[in-house]
Amino acid sequence: MTSPPRLRSHALSATDDPFASLTDPAASREPVRRSTSDDGAALPPPIKRVVLDRTPRPIDPATDVVAPIAKDQTLGPERLRIEHVSIGYGEARVVKDLSLSIHQGEVLALIGPSGCGKTTFLRSMNRLTEQTASAWREGQILLDGRDIYETELPRLRRKIAMVFQQPNPFPMSIFDNIAYAIRVQNRKTPGKAEVRERVVDSLRRAGLYDELGGDLDKPALRLSGGQQQRLCIARAIATNPEVLLMDEPCSALDPRSTAVIEDLIGELRESLAIVIVTHNLAQAHRVADNVAFMYLGDLVEHGPVDQVFEQPRAQRTRDYVAGVFG
Amino acid sequence: MSNVITTAIARVREPWSDRQATVLLGAVACFVLVLIGAMIIFIVHAAWPSLSANGLGIFTGGHDVDKQLGSMLVTGQHPPKSAYHLNAWPYVYATILIAGVAVLGGLVIAVFASVFIVEFAPERVRRVLVPTVRLLAAVPSVVFGLIGILVLVPFIDHDLLSTKRQESVTHLVQLDGTGVMVSIIVLAIMVTPLMIALTVEALRAIPHGWKEGAAALGANRWEAIWGVSVRAARPAIISAAVLAASRALGEAVMLSMISGSRGWSPNPLDGLTYLFEPLRPLAAAIVENVDGLNAPAVKSSIYVFATILLFSSLLLSIGSYLARLPLRRQGVRV
Amino acid sequence: MSSAPVVPRPVTPVPTTPQERRPVQPAGDSVRNWRLRHRIAHGAAWAAGIFVIAVTASIMGFMAWKGLHYLNPSLIWQRPTPGLAQGDTGGIRDPLIGTLLATFIGTLFAAPLGIATAVWVGEYGKPAKLARAIESAIEMVAGMPNIVLAIFGLAIFQLPFFSFLSFKAQGGGVYGRSFIAAGLIMSLIAIPLIYTATREGLAQLPAKLREGSWALGKTKICTIRTVLLPQIRPNIATGIVLGMGRIVGDTAIVVVLLGAALQIDPVGDTPGLNVLRGGGSTLTTYVYAASPAGEGNAPQKAYAAAFLLLLIVVFLNALVGWIGRRTKNSEITQ
Ligand SMILES: Nc1ncnc2c1ncn2[C@@H]1O[C@H](COP(=O)(O)OP(=O)(O)OP(=O)(O)O)[C@@H](O)[C@H]1O
Ligand SMILES: [Mg+2]
Numbered sequence: 001m002t003s004p005p006r007l008r009s010h011a012l013s014a015t016d017d018p019f020a021s022l023t024d025p026a027a028s029r030e031p032v033r034r035s036t037s038d039d040g041a042a043l044p045p046p047i048k049r050v051v052l053d054r055t056p057r058p059i060d061p062a063t064d065v066v067a068p069i070a071k072d073q074t075l076g077p078e079r080l081r082i083e084h085v086s087i088g089y090g091e092a093r094v095v096k097d098l099s100l101s102i103h104q105g106e107v108l109a110l111i112g113p114s115g116c117g118k119t120t121f122l123r124s125m126n127r128l129t130e131q132t133a134s135a136w137r138e139g140q141i142l143l144d145g146r147d148i149y150e151t152e153l154p155r156l157r158r159k160i161a162m163v164f165q166q167p168n169p170f171p172m173s174i175f176d177n178i179a180y181a182i183r184v185q186n187r188k189t190p191g192k193a194e195v196r197e198r199v200v201d202s203l204r205r206a207g208l209y210d211e212l213g214g215d216l217d218k219p220a221l222r223l224s225g226g227q228q229q230r231l232c233i234a235r236a237i238a239t240n241p242e243v244l245l246m247d248e249p250c251s252a253l254d255p256r257s258t259a260v261i262e263d264l265i266g267e268l269r270e271s272l273a274i275v276i277v278t279h280n281l282a283q284a285h286r287v288a289d290n291v292a293f294m295y296l297g298d299l300v301e302h303g304p305v306d307q308v309f310e311q312p313r314a315q316r317t318r319d320y321v322a323g324v325f326g
Numbered sequence: 327m328s329n330v331i332t333t334a335i336a337r338v339r340e341p342w343s344d345r346q347a348t349v350l351l352g353a354v355a356c357f358v359l360v361l362i363g364a365m366i367i368f369i370v371h372a373a374w375p376s377l378s379a380n381g382l383g384i385f386t387g388g389h390d391v392d393k394q395l396g397s398m399l400v401t402g403q404h405p406p407k408s409a410y411h412l413n414a415w416p417y418v419y420a421t422i423l424i425a426g427v428a429v430l431g432g433l434v435i436a437v438f439a440s441v442f443i444v445e446f447a448p449e450r451v452r453r454v455l456v457p458t459v460r461l462l463a464a465v466p467s468v469v470f471g472l473i474g475i476l477v478l479v480p481f482i483d484h485d486l487l488s489t490k491r492q493e494s495v496t497h498l499v500q501l502d503g504t505g506v507m508v509s510i511i512v513l514a515i516m517v518t519p520l521m522i523a524l525t526v527e528a529l530r531a532i533p534h535g536w537k538e539g540a541a542a543l544g545a546n547r548w549e550a551i552w553g554v555s556v557r558a559a560r561p562a563i564i565s566a567a568v569l570a571a572s573r574a575l576g577e578a579v580m581l582s583m584i585s586g587s588r589g590w591s592p593n594p595l596d597g598l599t600y601l602f603e604p605l606r607p608l609a610a611a612i613v614e615n616v617d618g619l620n621a622p623a624v625k626s627s628i629y630v631f632a633t634i635l636l637f638s639s640l641l642l643s644i645g646s647y648l649a650r651l652p653l654r655r656q657g658v659r660v
Numbered sequence: 661m662s663s664a665p666v667v668p669r670p671v672t673p674v675p676t677t678p679q680e681r682r683p684v685q686p687a688g689d690s691v692r693n694w695r696l697r698h699r700i701a702h703g704a705a706w707a708a709g710i711f712v713i714a715v716t717a718s719i720m721g722f723m724a725w726k727g728l729h730y731l732n733p734s735l736i737w738q739r740p741t742p743g744l745a746q747g748d749t750g751g752i753r754d755p756l757i758g759t760l761l762a763t764f765i766g767t768l769f770a771a772p773l774g775i776a777t778a779v780w781v782g783e784y785g786k787p788a789k790l791a792r793a794i795e796s797a798i799e800m801v802a803g804m805p806n807i808v809l810a811i812f813g814l815a816i817f818q819l820p821f822f823s824f825l826s827f828k829a830q831g832g833g834v835y836g837r838s839f840i841a842a843g844l845i846m847s848l849i850a851i852p853l854i855y856t857a858t859r860e861g862l863a864q865l866p867a868k869l870r871e872g873s874w875a876l877g878k879t880k881i882c883t884i885r886t887v888l889l890p891q892i893r894p895n896i897a898t899g900i901v902l903g904m905g906r907i908v909g910d911t912a913i914v915v916v917l918l919g920a921a922l923q924i925d926p927v928g929d930t931p932g933l934n935v936l937r938g939g940g941s942t943l944t945t946y947v948y949a950a951s952p953a954g955e956g957n958a959p960q961k962a963y964a965a966a967f968l969l970l971l972i973v974v975f976l977n978a979l980v981g982w983i984g985r986r987t988k989n990s991e992i993t994q
Binding site for chain 2: 131157158232236
């Protein structure tokens, strides 16, 4: 088996099939999930069964937005609180009056059909939307109780890291990519030895170090897509952010790289709050504690993953997880 | 006659077969290779009498090279070997000095100004500045030379250069406002817009994802543009500097207007006087002696200067290629 | 793999209601909070930018002021005559015609060569080694100083074989200087620009354009002629105009290969051909000749001619901008 030594996922070590974690969510859930109960009975049935035999029903958007369910008590303190946020570009309103909160240790999956405003919402959390001239925002986003507008952009973005849909390593060596993040994020430039130590540590955490075999001077753009994305994750977590935003981090990757990154999310979660946008419902099911379903800018349903996938309360959620649209 | 032309046009307009096209276009494309080869052969061939007579002695100084060239004029159609004697170090030194300082100084200004234009300039300033800089990069060098000789040279002569300073060296060399300082300034003004135009273009072509990635890591605007964009644009900046250097090396007429045109090696130990000493770069020496081509010794000397310029520009091209190689390995588009 | 131990972060409670805490102005990326190093560099960027603006504005303003002052229609229509006093040196008609003629000849040769080379390298390019060599050779030509090209041209056109291109003296010596000789060498400085523009245009075309045409059974060369080249006409036009700008601005080639005559100086009796075989001057050499560095010493006329040159360059630059904008618009409407 060519699998690198650090892949401890049951799915990958039990069989040689790299797709195992995709086709059988139960297999890969166990090591990743934390908030479900320990006995096997609580594990959800495979996604496929949920997805079957749903017939579309007419939608009434006005009555179809449901309130969030009370949070799981095992989660850490609240990190991000989003209050009545609306975002738009020029005339268009792309995110409409959205409220939710995100806790440390939580993985929140944002799902919804294409163009419903997931990326826009995610980018507003570290104020990247401000780079678009026509973008505007109403409402409030609080990080640890402070409005993110009060924090200087560099400081804010050091606390709220982001991984993009397309891996975007800089055209430098692997080492320089991460060292750049470390140097940028410290007011006092740390010494060479310390930088190296932290580079190695974050590469370890991103599960990339052993794969590289110590060759940190390799050009980052020579890595495979999956490795590049993990390098971007390593770069993002190099200085211990509080929140990690991930915008479809696996959409350009093969199943094996996807599984590795999902594992990684499971390992990172305890020290972070993670918001992940994904089109892959199975993936949302595997990695998330809570799921927020957006539709045309509305937050339709927000609740624990099992509930949203198995007993969706809103009709549009039901149709979406059944694969009717999107 | 016209009949022949119309048939020829008709032949060309006939659809070509792909094989014909490949051969024809390929032959045309090979023209540049032939050209480079021919340039080396013809120029070195014409320079050969002087090269063989002098060897590396060309790069030595110690004699008044202007006088050497002048005396070559009267050595007849079949000059003896001794007539070829040439110690051209002052020209070489002048070329390196003027081009080197102008390009390096201009490069620093160009990189910072490009960063300003791309990242910090208000939108309205940027919209005027970019086309104007591009225009300045296309202004004929002789226009800069004219401004130099009609504005800067008189200014230096009257206001910066004291009579005392002039008199202190008058037994050696005439100071009249032309020379090191004005040459470097005007040459820098000539090559900097070119470097700015190319650097701005390169900075603008940096993929959005990299800039966004830097911003998302908490880089401030300076760290983002300097640490990522400028760094990624290095190959283009190197190319720009090399192009500027070859323009500067080969600038002939403009420098012959303002350099003082004297085969003199300014000595930095002269203190401030250094800035006002005249000099004469290789290219200017070529243009100014082109009338003496009928004298074989002068001709051969001129082609020696051309040989030096030819090979330096080839070396610069190769150097720029090599400088970009490691970056290409980094995956940067070059 | 051991992940770092989990340390829950302290949470600061929200003391007041969100509405009160909302700052008026969102905190951005204030330079004041940057490290000193970055603040200094940022200041340097602003300084460089403002410096460039100041220099650009003063050069443009100065030339416009002088030019508008001295340029008048009679100057343009009169033929230049050699003379000592500024009053009796005539106008700049011949240099102006010379500039137009040289540009025309240079472009006439450069365009087909540049386009054909680009098409071959971009669309055929086999063997790959040859294509890469040609690409490097083009880069070398682009970096070659004009004076070297000029002196090379002289070596070529003074060969007895090329005596039909210029004037042949009684003793058999070939003069080697004529409009056709200068134009041919000038085409070399335009070729790299036309090549690059065409090459980039071809590279930007989507592959489906080619495949669609091949699918219709068209040959490769037919596809190039009927589909690809029409598509990139704006790129080619931009390259040609840029090349024209280089030719207009050249001085060294004119000085060496067109002779120093002020007036157009026909050779032989065939009308048309005699002008091509003869020497003359262009605006750039006129500026040089009329400056204190040349023989004329007519600074007012030099300013006027330089301003006219500048106007031509501005016009060419505007043309490039216009072509660029037009294509951008048509792309949007497509
Ligand atoms: N820069 C922009 N300017 C104007 N409109 C934009 C911009 N970016 C996004 N939009 C619009 O906002 C809406 C939401 O886009 P967004 O990228 O947030 O969707 P998404 O949910 O992330 O979709 P996907 O799943 O396809 O990534 C879309 O209708 C899009 O057209
Ligand atoms: Mg998206």
